[in-house]
Amino acid sequence: MDNISSLLVPMIITGIVIYGAIRKTDLFGSFREGAAEGINTLISVAPSMIGLVIAVEMLSSSGFFEILTCALEPVLSPMGFPAEIIPLGLIRPVSGSGSFALLSNMLSQFGADSEIGEIASVMAGSTETTFYAVAIYYGSSGIKKTGCTIPAALFADFCSVIFAVMTVKLL
Amino acid sequence: MLGYIWLGMIVSSFLCSFFTGRTDQVAAAVTQGADKGVRLLISMAGVMCLWTGIMKIADKSGITGNISRFLRPVLSRLMPDYPADSEAMKAISANITANFLGLGNAATPLGIKAMKEMQRNNRLGDKANPSMIMFVVINTASLQLIPTTCAALRAAAGSTDPYSILPQVWIASSCALAAGITAVKAASLFRRRKNG
Known part of the structure; x- marks a missing residue:
């Protein structure tokens, strides 16, 4: 698997740049425009990100996650399910900045290349912030009755946690 | 919402x-x-800008348009209230493509446009029709070619290969998406059976 992923990124970048050149796109101008948007996005998330990193660091240093993990471990570990990832699973559908603040804390605590670090990365990378999308899309179109949207979306989020554990353990 | 979570985190850590x-x-x-x-x-800024820059090239060179056109008939089967050549479906498809390529700034306005177009032909008033539910669920379970923020955080944490998780993300994310789609379809089948 390692060889595939180390080839993927250069392949995607080279492919896009060559296609852009064939279609006579202003390559570097487009890159700069996109990169500027990236910087603006980072600046716009900076206040909430800093606020949430502070809260996550406080929570982490207080021993809160250890207590939670100890409480959940007897139930989860017989199934081969790491209890450490539960806080991330809970915050992922609710807050994007919060889950990335927590992911960053977990990556430095357990190691980015550890099994828990990889499971946490896959979890964070494989779904969107459910409640944000629901609020923004239904809010903008004046929909009040959302039917089975939230149960179905949370079911998908729940599945992504299970699949994150499975794919990291099996691949 | 986030205010309460923040409050909860700070008070819990204090106690x-x-x-x-x-x-x-x-x-x-x-x-x-x-x-x-x-x-x-x-430390995230470099990797983030790399991908927003590269994906902007993809967007401007027409890759986004091509993927979007290719997806329209497929998505129209999932959201049968809106035919493949409708304005709504064009916006839906463009939004899903933008999400797939990680063009976050473009995706949200396109998604809002898609919802407004869908609402225009919504016979249920302020109730979401099955296609709208499907659209929102697909968005929340969104498939992403490069999970940019995640890779940026892994690079910032000193990972030897920040992208090593790509295949796992693709598989986990597709399975979650399939689960979400199945859940929406199952719910609408169940309701139809109950009503008649």
Whole structure:
């Protein structure tokens, strides 16, 4: 698997740049425009990100996650399910900045290349912030009755946690 | 919503530190956290800009348009209230493509446009029709070619290969998406059976 992923990124970048050149796109101008948007996005998330990193660091240093993990471990570990990832699973559908603040804390605590670090990365990378999308899309179109949207979306989020554990353990 | 979560996190850590006797560490974490937040944003910036820049090239060279046209008939089967050549479906498809390529700034306005177009032909008034539910669920379970923020955080945490998780993300994400789609379809089948 390692060889595939180390080839993927250069392949995607080279492919896009060559296609852009064939279609006579202003390559570097487009890159700069996109990169500027990236910087603006980072600046716009900076206040909430800093606020949430502070809260996550406080929570982490207080021993809160250890207590939670100890409480959940007897139930989860017989199934081969790491209890450490539960806080991330809970915050992922609710807050994007919060889950990335927590992911960053977990990556430095357990190691980015550890099994828990990889499971946490896959979890964070494989779904969107459910409640944000629901609020923004239904809010903008004046929909009040959302039917089975939230149960179905949370079911998908729940599945992504299970699949994150499975794919990291099996691949 | 986020205000309450933030409140909960801060109060829990304060209370918890008395049980664990780590009040000193929590006090230190406040200052360290503020510092870490800024460091994190700076160390993420390079990887984030790399991908938003590359994906902008993909967008301008027409890759986005091609994928979007290819997806329209497929998505129209999932959202049968809107035919493949309708304005709504064009916006839906463009939004899903933008999400797939990680063009976050473009995706949200396109998604809002898609919802407004869908609402125009919604016979249920202020109730979401099955296609709208399907659209929102697909968005929340969104498939992404490069999970940019995630890769940026892994790089910032000193991973030897920040992208090593790509295949796992693709598989986990597709399975979650399939689960979400199945759940929406199952719910609408169940309701139809109940109603008649």
